[in-house]
Amino acid sequence: MGAGKNKVFTLSQVSEHSSPKDCWLIISGKVYDVTKFLEDHPGGDDVLLSATGKDATDDFEDIGHSTSARAMMDEYCIGEIDSSTIPARRAYTPPKQPHYNQDKTSEFIVRLLQFLVPLAILGSAVGIRIYIKST
CATH class of the missing domain: 1.20.5 (Single alpha-helices involved in coiled-coils or other helix-helix interfaces)
Incomplete structure (x- = not known):
């Protein structure tokens, strides 16, 4: 990462940037300012806006982005996420059903x-x- 890209953000800080005029995402431990990319995103801006305020890694990986899409990410990277501020994942526990x-x-x-x-x-x-x- 270049100048300014070694900044570390908390989930709370990233969550403050969740509008079409200011949109940040967390993917694979890195923070991306995708505001300028919203209009160009092939899936539309709603997809990106719905991924704010959380770790969007699974959302990103589930789509199967191309190599060129992954290469584009570097220009939007503004820092890293403090992983201790992201809630731990819990295994899914199905609701109790009557036996x-x-x-x-x-x-x-x-x-x-x-x-x-x-x-x-x-x-x-x-x-x-x-x-x-x-x-």
């Missing part, structure tokens, strides 16, 4: 049938008896 227990569900159905089947048989017998008496 589906197939055995309990089957057990419930069996008990329900044990109650309903004899009741249906009894109801049918009574119904038949009433029918026979009425004829």
